[in-house]
Amino acid sequence: MEKFARNEPALWMIQLFRVSKIYPPNYPALTDIHLHIEKGEFVFVSGPSGAGKTTLLRLLFREEEATEGQIIVNGRNITRLNGARVARLRQAIGLVFQEFKLLPSMSALENVALAAEVVGMSRTESRRRAFHLLRELGLKDKHDARPPTLSGGEQQRVAIARALVNDPILVLADEPTGNLDAEMAEETMRLFLKIHEKGTTIIIATHDSGLLRRFQHRVVLLQRGRLMADSKTAGRSMVSKVEP
Amino acid sequence: MKLAQALFVLRRVLRSLRELVWTHLLTSGTMAMTLFIFGGFLLIQENLQGLLRGWGSRIQIFAYLENGLSPADLQSLAAEVRAYPEVESVRFVSKTEAWESFKKTLGTQSGVLEGLPPDILPSSLEIALQRAHRQRASVAGIAQRLRGIKGVGEVEYPDEWIEKLSLLVLGVQWAKWILGGFLFLATMLIVGSTVKLAILARKDEIEIMQLVGAPAGLIKAPFIVEGMVQGIVGASLALGVLWLLYLLARYHLPASLAILPSGDQLQFLDAAAASLLVFLGWLLGAGGSWFSLRRFLKTW
Structure with a gap:
């Protein structure tokens, strides 16, 4: 864990050098992506369905391997990693998904504590941390509840608590508001902002152009697997061109 | 593996044994059948050898x-x-x-x-x-x-008798390894299938563990430990049934079978043979789980 989580003096949290991903037989999901994200940045990766947003995130937590190019996370090249190093990388990253990915047979507290326990934290400490996080995210009375009994917004907050339990250097969220109503989506976004304020790098893949307009952060626009625009270089005006 | 992770594995094993008790018992039962047949051959071989030794002293x-x-x-x-x-x-x-x-x-x-x-x-x-x-x-x-x-x-x-009995002992010895070997492989496949079912039943849990950075060893360990427990339980069941049959033979062996040693001369498996059976059970369970995990767990 220390390997990826240690405080690198470098400026960049993520560097992608001419990264391509081609799924068999010959479907290019990402083509020639060149992208740098600074430590502590809050970035939206946007674009229509099939643009390559999810693939980009999956490359970052090494669920997929790039076909070409190099990927550096916190100063470490993760393009080619063995199983043990992939596990260590993921211990330093918090992941949030649209479909929450919570275990229905476990309570909210157990779901959060699981992520800490698998990296070797004691059960007591894992549960203590999980309890504090759930309280911080407004789920004080829900720690014994099982996910199916929680609302979508509550489930997403449990998933966010799980993503935070190991103090990640980077949080990757794939359409985290996709299954939530507008109010819940707003609340969830505010949680990400709170996490970001503590210095954590946040990357959120979303096709919700409303979110991009309401939350003034860097936007990277993908289309058909290519990086079409970056508000960092093109300015915020490009955001208005993003199709809803 | 850290102590906290070892305890985590133990908790998962206990939970699985509690929640999937019938699946585990079914697998243990399958292993028990194989080990019973193998143990039965061991028992017959041991007693025939004892018989041969007894006769040898009277040659x-x-x-x-x-x-x-x-x-x-x-x-x-x-x-x-x-x-x-x-x-x-x-x-x-x-x-x-x-x-x-x-x-x-x-x-x-x-x-x-x-x-x-x-x-x-x-x-x-x-x-x-x-x-x-x-x-x-x-x-x-x-x-x-x-x-x-x-x-x-x-x-x-008594040339013919000695030769026939020696051949019988040799036959039992070979049958034990050949038949036992086939049964061992077959049972390993069955254990593998059970583990595959257990993996499929816990697919989401495994996926989530992988996503949050659980080392591969930590994901595999509970399945392998469960396999070992199943194997040891299976071997104990097999030993128990063999012991009952042994008691039955010891006290109810027909006197007309004068060729066999009298009941009280019958012997149960010695400590080494019983340990071999338990070890084979352990190996069967751990091996079956390991092979299945290799085939079905997603690797990076």
């Missing part, structure tokens, strides 16, 4: 003497045989003694001997061999030498 060569030998001839003949390095003891059986012994053997049917002269049976030497020379080849060699001694007529020893 004697009977050298029947020609008529008309003087007491001096008899003494020198017995001394000559006693001097053989392979011979442990030599006992002279006179014609009268042979007659009496034969009558005693016939018991109530000894009336059939009426009218026969009591010296009809030849005198003989009963020759017991030292333990190291009780193999078939040794016995045959000594018998051959005895046949060459003047005054010795027929020479007999």
